[in-house]
Amino acid sequence: MPLVLLTDNGSTEEDEPAYKIASVYDIPFIVIDHHHPDASIDKYLKAHVNPYHVGGDFGITAGMLGTEVARLINPKVERLIRHLPAVAGVGDRSEAAERALFLTLVNDKYPESACKDIALALDYEQFWLRFNDGREIIKDILNLTGNPERHQKLVQLLVEGANTMIEDQMSACIPHVVQRVLKNEAFLFLIDVEIHAHKFTFPPPGKTSGEVHDRLCKKNAGKPVVTIGFGPDFAVLRSRGVLMNIPRMVRELRNEIPGGGISGGGHLVVGSIKFVEGMREVVLEALISKISEAQVQK
Numbered sequence: 001m002p003l004v005l006l007t008d009n010g011s012t013e014e015d016e017p018a019y020k021i022a023s024v025y026d027i028p029f030i031v032i033d034h035h036h037p038d039a040s041i042d043k044y045l046k047a048h049v050n051p052y053h054v055g056g057d058f059g060i061t062a063g064m065l066g067t068e069v070a071r072l073i074n075p076k077v078e079r080l081i082r083h084l085p086a087v088a089g090v091g092d093r094s095e096a097a098e099r100a101l102f103l104t105l106v107n108d109k110y111p112e113s114a115c116k117d118i119a120l121a122l123d124y125e126q127f128w129l130r131f132n133d134g135r136e137i138i139k140d141i142l143n144l145t146g147n148p149e150r151h152q153k154l155v156q157l158l159v160e161g162a163n164t165m166i167e168d169q170m171s172a173c174i175p176h177v178v179q180r181v182l183k184n185e186a187f188l189f190l191i192d193v194e195i196h197a198h199k200f201t202f203p204p205p206g207k208t209s210g211e212v213h214d215r216l217c218k219k220n221a222g223k224p225v226v227t228i229g230f231g232p233d234f235a236v237l238r239s240r241g242v243l244m245n246i247p248r249m250v251r252e253l254r255n256e257i258p259g260g261g262i263s264g265g266g267h268l269v270v271g272s273i274k275f276v277e278g279m280r281e282v283v284l285e286a287l288i289s290k291i292s293e294a295q296v297q298k
Contacts, residue, residue: 001027003046008062011037011050012247012265019044032065034058036247036268058267059096063088080144083110087142091119118142121155124162127202165202166211173197173212182292186224186242189216194231205229206236206272213238224296230284233277239269241297246271249290257286 004022009015010031022029023044032049035058042048049069051060064085071078083106089099090112103112110118121141125134136145141158143151176196180188191197191212193205203211209229217225217240224241237246247265250273254262260283264273275283 001025003028003030005030005032007032007066009033009035010045011035011041011048013038013040014263014265016041016044032062032069034060034062034065035266036245038247057096058270059094060098061085061088061092061094063092064094064098064102082106083115084142086110086112087115087118087122090115091122117155117159120162121158123207124158124165124202127204162202166207169198169203169208170211170215173208174215177212177216180288182226182288184224184242184292184294184296186226186291186294186296187216187220188288188291189213189225189227191227191229192231193229193236205231205234209236210238213240226291228284228287230280232280234264234272234274235284235287236272237266237270242269242291243295243297244269244291246273249273249287252290253283253286257283 004027006029010029011033012035019029019041028046029044030047030049031045034051037048037050037052049065051057051065067081067084067088070081085102086099086106087110088094089096089102103110103115118141122138125137125141129137137154139145140147140151140154145151173191173193173196176191178190180190182188189212191209193208197205197208206229209227212229213225213227216227225239226242226244227238229236229238237244245268247268250262250264250271253260253273257279259276260279261276262273262283263275265271273283273287
């Protein structure tokens with residue numbers, strides 16, 4: 001059976017059911033991921049590259065890791081892909097020291113603003129591509145085809161389209177944000193993205209919640225902020241300055257709320273949770289209670 005390489009996925013217990021099926025066919029797996037790992041899945045893997053294993057965290061992104069592995073396998077591609085870690089770090093909002101190092105490495109050709117544009121263009125294009133790989137257009141966005149003029153024109157066009165749709169979504173969402181102040185003095189913002197956002201278009205619920213969060217962080221500079229974008233049976237969490245552990249919170253809620261149908265996870269302070277629709281209010285209030293108990297950065 002062929003070796004399967006998973007990137008930006010595969011480190012958590014949520015992946016275990018798929019591994020169990022694959023193990024029936026003796027399919028070998030290698031994982032390159034930066035989500036908080038669960039030791040229970042290592043028995044299914046031939047190798048597991050994850051920064052948490054060596055004292056790092058999600059700030060060393062899957063794009064950074066994937067690029068390093070790629071150039072170790074084939075050093076000849078290093079010149080072509082040396083900007084990818086900087087794009088990945090900016091696109092994944094890394095705050096790790098490595099982000100600045102990778103940006104410095106390519107600053108002469110790809111300043112931070114250019115990396116942000118490439119990351120947004122990728123985000124926008126992948127939404128429309130969905131399950132099509134769109135390999136050649138992705139190569140143009142990443143400037144891998146040797147045609148920098150076409151790369152620049154395409155990225156500019158996609159960024160304009162993305163920003164127009166984001167601003168349209170924000171004009172619909174922001175007036176409906178509900179604010180609370182929690183007992184740990186964190187600012188909590190809630191937005192129902194099912195009824196107060198455009199559906200089936202860009203930006204999708206996760207990115208919509210992130211864009212709302214970014215604007216609220218700027219408005220409340222220096223204060224701990226948590227944003228929850230929720231729908232009938234899901235919630236997306238974004239946090240700044242609140243030391244949460246979303247995978248652990250999801251596990252606790254699953255045990256504490258029988259009949260909630262709870263699952264989910266993600267990074268420590270960025271993630272999502274799913275539940276059955278009839279238990280939404282119960283789950284959200286329990287989730288907010290846990291957030292209010294988390295430590296905040298002063």
